[in-house]
Amino acid sequence: MATQHSRSAARLMMAPAVILLLGWMLVPLVMTLWFSFRRFLPNRPDIVPGWVGFDNYVRFVTSSAFWPSVQTTLIIVGGALLITIILGVLLALLLDQPMWGQGVVRILVIAPFFVMPTVSALVWKNIFMDPVNGLFAHLWRAFGAEPIVWLSDAPIFSIVLIVSWQWLPFATLILLTAIQSLDSEQLEASEMDGAPPLSRFFYIILPHLSRAITIVILIQTIFLLSVFAEIFVTTGGAFGTRTLTYLIFQRVLESQNVGLGSAGGVYAIILANIIAIFLMRIVGKNLDA
Amino acid sequence: MSRAVTTRRKTINTVLAWSVGILIFFPILWTILTSFKTEAQAINDPPLFLFFDWTLENYAVVQERSDYMRFLWNSVIIAGGSTLIGVMIAIPAAWSMAFVPSKRTKDILLWMLSTKMLPAVGVLYPIYLIFIELGLLDTRTGLVVVIMLINLPIIVWMLYTYFKEIPGEILEAARMDGASLREEIIYVLTPMAVPGIASTILLNFILAWNEAFWTLNLTAAQAAPLTAFIASYSSPEGLFYAKLSAASTMAIAPILIMGWFSQKQLVRGLTFGAVK
Numbered sequence: 001m002a003t004q005h006s007r008s009a010a011r012l013m014m015a016p017a018v019i020l021l022l023g024w025m026l027v028p029l030v031m032t033l034w035f036s037f038r039r040f041l042p043n044r045p046d047i048v049p050g051w052v053g054f055d056n057y058v059r060f061v062t063s064s065a066f067w068p069s070v071q072t073t074l075i076i077v078g079g080a081l082l083i084t085i086i087l088g089v090l091l092a093l094l095l096d097q098p099m100w101g102q103g104v105v106r107i108l109v110i111a112p113f114f115v116m117p118t119v120s121a122l123v124w125k126n127i128f129m130d131p132v133n134g135l136f137a138h139l140w141r142a143f144g145a146e147p148i149v150w151l152s153d154a155p156i157f158s159i160v161l162i163v164s165w166q167w168l169p170f171a172t173l174i175l176l177t178a179i180q181s182l183d184s185e186q187l188e189a190s191e192m193d194g195a196p197p198l199s200r201f202f203y204i205i206l207p208h209l210s211r212a213i214t215i216v217i218l219i220q221t222i223f224l225l226s227v228f229a230e231i232f233v234t235t236g237g238a239f240g241t242r243t244l245t246y247l248i249f250q251r252v253l254e255s256q257n258v259g260l261g262s263a264g265g266v267y268a269i270i271l272a273n274i275i276a277i278f279l280m281r282i283v284g285k286n287l288d289a
Numbered sequence: 290m291s292r293a294v295t296t297r298r299k300t301i302n303t304v305l306a307w308s309v310g311i312l313i314f315f316p317i318l319w320t321i322l323t324s325f326k327t328e329a330q331a332i333n334d335p336p337l338f339l340f341f342d343w344t345l346e347n348y349a350v351v352q353e354r355s356d357y358m359r360f361l362w363n364s365v366i367i368a369g370g371s372t373l374i375g376v377m378i379a380i381p382a383a384w385s386m387a388f389v390p391s392k393r394t395k396d397i398l399l400w401m402l403s404t405k406m407l408p409a410v411g412v413l414y415p416i417y418l419i420f421i422e423l424g425l426l427d428t429r430t431g432l433v434v435v436i437m438l439i440n441l442p443i444i445v446w447m448l449y450t451y452f453k454e455i456p457g458e459i460l461e462a463a464r465m466d467g468a469s470l471r472e473e474i475i476y477v478l479t480p481m482a483v484p485g486i487a488s489t490i491l492l493n494f495i496l497a498w499n500e501a502f503w504t505l506n507l508t509a510a511q512a513a514p515l516t517a518f519i520a521s522y523s524s525p526e527g528l529f530y531a532k533l534s535a536a537s538t539m540a541i542a543p544i545l546i547m548g549w550f551s552q553k554q555l556v557r558g559l560t561f562g563a564v565k
């Protein structure tokens with residue numbers, strides 16, 4: 001039984017982590033909120049800083065860059081989710097089958113997850129997607145086709161491709177773990193009852209995976225919303241690849257319009273929190289078990 | 290009873306899975322191969338797969354021209370430092386939540402997780418400003434602190450799920466024998482938790498190594514780790530594929546190897562114990 005003594009000791013041992021995280025959360029958050037209500041352009045001494053109320057919030061959403069950036073964000077996040085989940089389920093099913101060299105294949109499949117974002121973005125951009133010397137250009141020419149200028153003709157698709165390549169291992173690995181926890185007797189029973197593979201998939205495997213899929217969607221959404229390096233080193237936000245995250249980055253650091261960027265930051269925080277609430281519910285339920 | 294698997298079906302599975310595996314791994318494989326080519330061979334049409342003059346020249350050039358070792362060292366310090374400090378702060382916290390749970394433990398754990406969800410870009414300017422004020426911009430110290438903080442929730446969570454699996458009776462027995470709290474943690478808990486702590490360190494080292502938002506925005510020439518060094522190749526001059534590949538290979542090789550060891554813990558760490 002925990003004594004009074006050990007309780008206070010426990011509280012003391014938790015303190016450093018809690019205090020640090022509290023500071024890490026509150027200090028910048030309060031500052032961002034404060035800036036978001038102010039006119040503040042550190043590089044423009046001629047513009048007097050001052051209180052502007054909700055002006056920044058209104059200007060951020062009414063600027064011509066806002067809706068395109070929301071749209072880009074949705075396409076990149078949605079596209080990458082769709083690709084990684086569908087391919088992830090198929091790949092997890094495949095990897096769960098008996099085969100030779102399963103361990104090696106697993107290693108090959110999860111490798112992209114460990115490649116740092118700047119490396120994968122640059123390798124894709126230059127070695128694969130370059131319209132003159134890229135591998136795709138060689139391939140296209142080999143078939144007598146005109147090479148595609150990937151990053152300016154199909155910029156969003158290109159970024160979705162890069163991001164999906166990075167996140168497919170994550171989805172696959174989690175879904176594979178979930179499939180492996182499936183009771184094989186249940187599958188065998190359905191097989192003996194003559195259920196065809198497709199209905200076995202839809203009535204047994206998919207429902208079993210639904211929780212893992214939800215978790216993958218939520219976690220990936222949080223990471224995909226803040227995709228940054230992949231855009232930074234490929235298009236730099238040009239050709240309509242400016243996501244909400246990138247737009248805020250440009251407002252804050254590139255054009256040093258801190259007030260406006262901070263208002264955008266508050267929107268991003270609210271958006272992330274809405275998704276986080278759902279994720280926490282699932283994780284929280286698991287804590288009781 | 291295991292299902293009978295025909296050899297034919299197993300063969301089909303093997304061929305299919307290996308094809309997909311190699312396809313997914315191909316960009317990495319190709320980067321590694323290109324790093325051993327000359328610049329002219331790197332852009333040869335048709336592409337050269339294995340039959341080219343293998344050379345180590347690019348590795349020498351990358352080190353010579355860009356002082357690669359310095360960026361590597363920055364990466365090691367930042368990833369290693371942030372992980373170790375994070376683990377030292379997290380062990381006591383995770384211990385107390387796992388073995389002396391209170392009514393609020395669950396709320397605290399979830400709240401910690403929620404700080405991880407805070408989008409970095411939302412607090413970019415405040416951190417930037419604090420860094421300027423404290424003289425931390427472009428220093429390794431600053432990055433160690435920031436990256437430690439962004440990974441602290443994951444470290445606490447991972448350790449918590451591992452500690453949870455250690456039977457509390459053993460700790461009670463140690464306490465009965467007169468072990469102090471400190472002794473209990475150092476001599477009883479830690480040895481039993483070594484595998485869990487090791488995987489926590491491994492996964493968080495990987496995450497810190499690959500972090501590419503704060504490292505890009507808070508460093509310049511001095512403290513830049515490999516993520517930022519590689520990004521400097523985005524505006525190249527002349528032929529550079531082979532050198533880019535050599536630099537990339539060196540940047541990802543240690544992590545690929547570590548990653549393969551940590552693949553089991555990866556699921557648990559990144560889903561906060563929700564999928565095991």
